[in-house]
Amino acid sequence: MAAYDWLFGALGLKDWCEKDASGGPMTMAQLLAKSGKDGGGGEGAPVSFWDTPFPSLDTLNESCSSVARTRDMTTWVENLFLSVKDPLKVVLDPISQPLSWALDGSLWLFQTVPWFIVIPLLLLAVWGASRSWKLVGFVAISFLFLSFIDHYVPAIQTLSIIFVCTGFSVLLGVPIGILMSRSDRFQRVSLPVLDMLQTLPTFVYLIPLIFLFSVTESKLYGIAIILYAIVPVIRLTDLGIRLVDQDVIEAADAFGMTDKQKLFGVQIPLAMPNIMAGVNQTIMMSLAMVVIASLVSAPGLGVLVLRGIRNLELGVGLVSGFGIVLLAILLDRVTKASLGRINTAQKD
């Protein structure tokens, strides 16, 4: 006799419960209990009040087999996902295809062009962004070191993934942030979604994506990285535009600027420091995610970390981990330096 028999008795639901008495397959716990009972436990021993279990689905199912069990519920969620998966895939697949192309293309490009061209080009980009010889020197030394210890290819793979994912994040995130700054209602709707994207454990992103896309497709990890990393650029674009000095906005209105002139001539330029801070955060977060994404076949330094964990190759894991830290420092310093240049160009 189970704990809640009295409940269904009192509600007069006994017939409904027994109609489908066969029940589903037994759970492991039931099986164990059964074998235990066969061994000796008295059938139908009354449950003491102190031991009353919480009326969860599984407990109720013991009293009334018509009640679904928790694992039926998870199966139901799974089936729901699987049933929407195909139509979803029809829509998402073509939309996300450019991401695959971009990721594959950029990986191919970075690996095909020889190192003695890639590294100078990177240094040139650093100079363009930061105008600081010190930083260029630091980047040069870091890359030569990574190459020297044979980590050039994974490092450049990681970098290429980050470039592409940050690019997509900015391309999508800035317009979304602008929309949020213009509509309070849209902001109210978006903020919980952004909160969710930021707090969801990173592994959880991967689960539905694995079902949606094949693990061999690069957009799988691309989407995971973008979903995780796009949040700060959206938030800070929204914030930056909302923080633009109202007096300046009023002046723009008083001189008859159209919304478009205001957006591109005043709001975005004045929000630039905040937007760039968002881009910096986005880069940092995609770097964090690219390591986890190695679980779903993202190439790069993350793969080496993963190898370190799987095979307990301590040295491999530590060195590649250090490589990631080095990349993080480089990217952070370079974006901060270019942010600093924007800031000095427009103080008020």
Added chain:
Amino acid sequence: MSKEPKVSIRGLYKIFGDDPQAMLPHVHSGMGKPELLEKYNHVLGLQDINVDMQAGEITVIMGLSGSGKSTLIRHLNRLIEPTSGEVIVDGENVLDYDEEQLRNLRRNKMSMVFQKFALLPHRTVLQNAGMSRLVRGEDEASAESHGRPWLQRVGLDGYEDHYPHQLSGGMQQRVGIARALASDSDIMLMDEAFSALDPLIRTDMQDLLLELQKELQKTIVFITHDLDEALKLADHLVILKDGYVVQQGEPQHILLNPNDPYIEDFVSDINRARVLRVRSVMSPLNGETEFSGVVDANDNLEKLIELSEGDTSHNFKVQKDGEDVGILHMKDLVRALVPTRAAEKGAVR
């Protein structure tokens, strides 16, 4: 005063709150600001404003903070929408304008100078000065060629390539004025344009404005909380209190005939000898022939006191543009230096 006013405000009301339209009947039936706030939680911003602004004159709207003066000036180019009333510019009601017409008004007819300058911090001084041209869709070269002479006119040669944050407050406001002038608009709105500047620079800027005005003859609407500034600049003075017009008219007239204790309070603190002009206290010529000297109708009383060396027995002949227009008795002058009480004179409007 017979000509058509350039800008005229008719029966303007502004109520802030959730449902301003529903509050209008209450206000029409005479409910005051405190009562409306207490009973319905709506703020009465402006009530029944009627002001005519003549072309080529400086109309100064004066009031303390919270009197609604900044709200009022923003109704002229509809940065704030009124609850009811009319704003007529060149015979057209601005409140009937659609978005396109309104934009044209702001681009071509009205320019504005702001208390906090509100320059674009990421643009150079020259680009700021030419901003109104760029907004209209003219190219960079045209904007610069129109901005540059105005920058020179306000005394900012050589600062064209600086950024606003590199300039002092007074210089930034000069850029603000150049920006407004470069749009070639007839009407200039100046919202506490000099209030954020320190006193010496403020005087400089007032002189600059008067000098520019002599030559340009724009229709200027100037907002200030400073009576000295108002009296110095105004051709027509409007005094606001709690959202309604307490008194308006020629500044000298208001000074000599305040019709409200509120204005008396204001007026009592200023240096009357410097503000009052001979024309305001002179009497008509009555066949006198003995004069201690000849003075101009626009001289201020301070100059007369200096001229007479404090002797109240003198009479002066008053001339305007070379013609005799009246006589000034020093006794009248001394009497005019004491503020009049509205109660004694009887409220005149």
